[in-house]
Amino acid sequence: MKKSPLTVQNICGNEKKTTGKEALVKLLRWHFGFSDFRGKQLEAIQAVLSGRDCFCLMPTGGGKSMCYQIPALAKPGIVLVVSPLIALMENQVMALKEKGIAAEFLSSTQTSNVKSKIHEDLDSGKPSPRLLYVTPELIATPGFMSKLTRIHTRGFLNLIAIDEAHCISTWGHDFRPSYRKLSSLRNCLPDVPILALTATAVPNVQKDVIQSLCLQDPLVLKSSFNRSNIYYEVRYKDLLDDAYVDLSSVLKSSGDVCAIIYCLERTTCDGLSAHLSKNGISCAAYHAGLNNKLRSSVLDDWMSSKIQVVVATVAFGMGIDRKDVRIVCHFNVPKSMEAFYQESGRAGRDQLPCRSLLYYGVDDRKKMEFILRSSGSKKSESSSSQDGLSKKSISDFNQMVEYCEGSGCRRKKILESFGEQVPASLCKKSCDACKHPNLVAKYLEEISIICTSHRGNGISRIFINSSADVTHGEQFSEFWNRDDEAGTSEEDISDSDDGTEVVKSLAKSKLSRKSGVNDKIEFLQRAEENYYRNKSSDKQVNKLDKNAISEMVRESSKQRFLNALKEAQQRLGNLSIELEASAAFFENECYKKYGKSGKTFYYSQVASTLRWIKMTNSSELTNRLLSSTPARPENTMPKEEHPEKPSRLLEKKPIKYTDPELHSNVGSETTMCISQSKTQNASLSAELLAIPSFSEFVNRKKTKDNNNPCKSENQSPHSSKKRMRLQ
Ligand SMILES: Nc1ncnc2c1ncn2[C@@H]1O[C@H](COP(=O)(O)OP(=O)(O)OP(=O)(O)O)[C@@H](O)[C@H]1O
Numbered sequence: 001m002k003k004s005p006l007t008v009q010n011i012c013g014n015e016k017k018t019t020g021k022e023a024l025v026k027l028l029r030w031h032f033g034f035s036d037f038r039g040k041q042l043e044a045i046q047a048v049l050s051g052r053d054c055f056c057l058m059p060t061g062g063g064k065s066m067c068y069q070i071p072a073l074a075k076p077g078i079v080l081v082v083s084p085l086i087a088l089m090e091n092q093v094m095a096l097k098e099k100g101i102a103a104e105f106l107s108s109t110q111t112s113n114v115k116s117k118i119h120e121d122l123d124s125g126k127p128s129p130r131l132l133y134v135t136p137e138l139i140a141t142p143g144f145m146s147k148l149t150r151i152h153t154r155g156f157l158n159l160i161a162i163d164e165a166h167c168i169s170t171w172g173h174d175f176r177p178s179y180r181k182l183s184s185l186r187n188c189l190p191d192v193p194i195l196a197l198t199a200t201a202v203p204n205v206q207k208d209v210i211q212s213l214c215l216q217d218p219l220v221l222k223s224s225f226n227r228s229n230i231y232y233e234v235r236y237k238d239l240l241d242d243a244y245v246d247l248s249s250v251l252k253s254s255g256d257v258c259a260i261i262y263c264l265e266r267t268t269c270d271g272l273s274a275h276l277s278k279n280g281i282s283c284a285a286y287h288a289g290l291n292n293k294l295r296s297s298v299l300d301d302w303m304s305s306k307i308q309v310v311v312a313t314v315a316f317g318m319g320i321d322r323k324d325v326r327i328v329c330h331f332n333v334p335k336s337m338e339a340f341y342q343e344s345g346r347a348g349r350d351q352l353p354c355r356s357l358l359y360y361g362v363d364d365r366k367k368m369e370f371i372l373r374s375s376g377s378k379k380s381e382s383s384s385s386q387d388g389l390s391k392k393s394i395s396d397f398n399q400m401v402e403y404c405e406g407s408g409c410r411r412k413k414i415l416e417s418f419g420e421q422v423p424a425s426l427c428k429k430s431c432d433a434c435k436h437p438n439l440v441a442k443y444l445e446e447i448s449i450i451c452t453s454h455r456g457n458g459i460s461r462i463f464i465n466s467s468a469d470v471t472h473g474e475q476f477s478e479f480w481n482r483d484d485e486a487g488t489s490e491e492d493i494s495d496s497d498d499g500t501e502v503v504k505s506l507a508k509s510k511l512s513r514k515s516g517v518n519d520k521i522e523f524l525q526r527a528e529e530n531y532y533r534n535k536s537s538d539k540q541v542n543k544l545d546k547n548a549i550s551e552m553v554r555e556s557s558k559q560r561f562l563n564a565l566k567e568a569q570q571r572l573g574n575l576s577i578e579l580e581a582s583a584a585f586f587e588n589e590c591y592k593k594y595g596k597s598g599k600t601f602y603y604s605q606v607a608s609t610l611r612w613i614k615m616t617n618s619s620e621l622t623n624r625l626l627s628s629t630p631a632r633p634e635n636t637m638p639k640e641e642h643p644e645k646p647s648r649l650l651e652k653k654p655i656k657y658t659d660p661e662l663h664s665n666v667g668s669e670t671t672m673c674i675s676q677s678k679t680q681n682a683s684l685s686a687e688l689l690a691i692p693s694f695s696e697f698v699n700r701k702k703t704k705d706n707n708n709p710c711k712s713e714n715q716s717p718h719s720s721k722k723r724m725r726l727q
């Protein structure tokens with residue numbers, strides 16, 4: 001229901017009282033129905049109403065818009081709002097109009113008829129909009145700047161609000177060159193207060209924003225970045241049989257909840273959206289490849305709950321405000337912690353519990369690294385200062401990798417990346433690493449095996465596959481910074497810019513064939529697209545690939561076994577074993593078991609065997625090496641698979657030792673002299689303990705540590721580190 005406008009003058013009749021809390025709360029209740037201000041809203045509002053500049057850092061969903069919407073209602077005149085996305089402006093203006101608040105926006109998407117009506121109104125003796133939303137590009141045009149100056153001279157311009165102000169900083173994660181031109185606002189309109197708002201600014205970005213906008217003695221308001229109602233979780237694609245199926249069942253089991261799924265590429269959006277729809281989930285794709293009409297209709301349908309799930313590229317980002325988003329899923333790893341924070345911040349804006357789910361894949365990581373490096377070389381070609389930026393984007397991305405691959409509280413990692421030091425207890429088990437530490441430690445162990453094997457591979461697989469023909473790819477990612485924006489024309493700006501930029505940059509490199517570097521980049525971009533297109537186009541091959549354990553992975557596992565055995569040898573003192581052959585033996589055991597199950601099973605076997613080696617005692621280890629695995633006909637096993645028979649794994653000289661640990665395991669006091677006789681092997685193998693599963697391992701370990709605290713303190717640094725991770 002629309003309400004008639006209420007100004008502070010109506011309430012108080014007295015200009016002096018208009019910035020008092022009581023009057024402002026009345027405005028808030030009347031127009032927005034909220035009982036009180038949140039966080040630092042009131043301080044920001046009072047500062048700007050008193051004519052002071054203000055820099056306001058509030059978390060995503062914290063209510064920054066209110067900091068300029070209330071001032072717009074408190075005084076006659078106009079609040080100018082600079083916003084980076086047309087979709088965002090449209091959205092806010094529509095919501096304000098529904099509340100009976102006069103608001104307009106100016107953008108290239110409007111018809112000239114609509115635009116000229118707004119301009120006429122602005123030129124009139126009494127302009128009607130209380131809030132006028134514009135793009136930074138429009139501000140940069142001389143015509144519009146003189147219009148603003150005229151409005152100001154007539155005493156109608158109360159405040160300039162720069163929303164998503166981090167876009168002004170080249171160090172910000174979503175830099176927009178057009179934002180830099182906003183510095184002219186202070187020169188042309190020196191006495192109009194400026195309010196800069198952002199949710200994502202590390203300290204040097206904050207400084208940059210304040211300097212670039214020439215804020216004078218601003219009131220700096222900072223709130224914690226913590227989004228306590230978001231539960232953070234990472235799922236590992238490499239450990240899942242099918243991430244599509246997994247996501248689909250997560251969504252189904254969560255009920256018909258509202259969700260945003262972010263993907264790197266448009267083709268993934270389309271494919272995933274089709275998959276989810278087939279599984280009965282109400283969803284649609286949203287990306288820059290769709291025309292404006294279709295995009296608006298998807299946004300409208302989603303905002304009005306006609307559809308619950310949007311599968312989108314980052315074109316669907318900053319400022320999107322549907323209150324009841326319960327799940328934000330990143331189906332590909334984002335490029336930086338700031339981007340991740342912004343996007344996951346779309347969840348739970350009603351302050352109710354919600355979930356951030358990130359699907360992390362080692363291939364995705366490699367792909368992002370590749371793109372960041374390629375875009376870095378492209379940039380450094382034009383300007384050496386860009387080189388620093390490309391290094392920065394890689395180090396920004398590394399924070400995201402650490403978020404996924406590192407152990408410890410995810411919330412703490414997010415907050416620390418913004419320079420906020422917090423105790424781990426702050427999380428209150430609201431991330432997977434705090435809630436299920438053992439499980440997450442297990443996943444991380446398995447992932448580290450996969451990562452090692454990828455590292456062993458040297459340069460990205462993309463390069464290996466890049467000899468394929470050049471594709472005229474339609475598969476674009478939309479995460480690029482917007483620093484390639486071509487001109488200052490307002491026409492350049494829309495929320496589809498991301499996609500346009502990629503098209504432009506590809507086109508550019510096509511044109512400048514003379515440049516060797518450009519050629520290379522173009523080739524690599526295409527090769528990369530080709531690689532991923534091929535990868536997703538052939539489902540059959542894909543399925544086979546998914547379960548294949550490459551020689552490289554096997555080699556890397558052997559290497560890990562070798563390292564673990566070396567450590568065990570040091571830890572256990574007098575253990576004489578053939579290291580290389582034993583490593584091959586353990587790897588082969590895992591590989592044979594994998595034959596029966598999937599790739600995940602292999603990784604999990606390798607991980608649990610490694611854990612076992614790291615914690616086991618001499619006798620268990622020796623017995624394991626002496627044991628024959630159940631006989632397998634010689635001809636079914638390729639020779640190179642099992643180069644060493646178990647009997648050759650122990651060094652030739654007999655070792656005499658007494659191990660008290662063995663007593664508890666085999667139930668009798670044993671002083672044993674190992675020989676390699678087959679008979680003896682057979683009798684020993686009957687007494688062998690199986691390599692424990694992960695939960696058995698943890699429980700056994702807990703019991704051991706409880707029984708013998710001194711011993712656990714004396715363990716090697718490596719095992720103590722692991723113990724910390726498991727607890
Ligand atoms: N004082 C308040 N009490 C209750 N709800 C509020 C209050 N202020 C704002 N909100 C609501 O909080 C939600 C988030 O507000 P808003 O869109 O302004 O967040 P934001 O800080 O701009 O976030 P982002 O950085 O993600 O754009 C909105 O739905 C808004 O209506």
Ligand SMILES: [Mg+2]
Nearest residue numbers: 064065163319
């Ligand atoms: Mg906002």
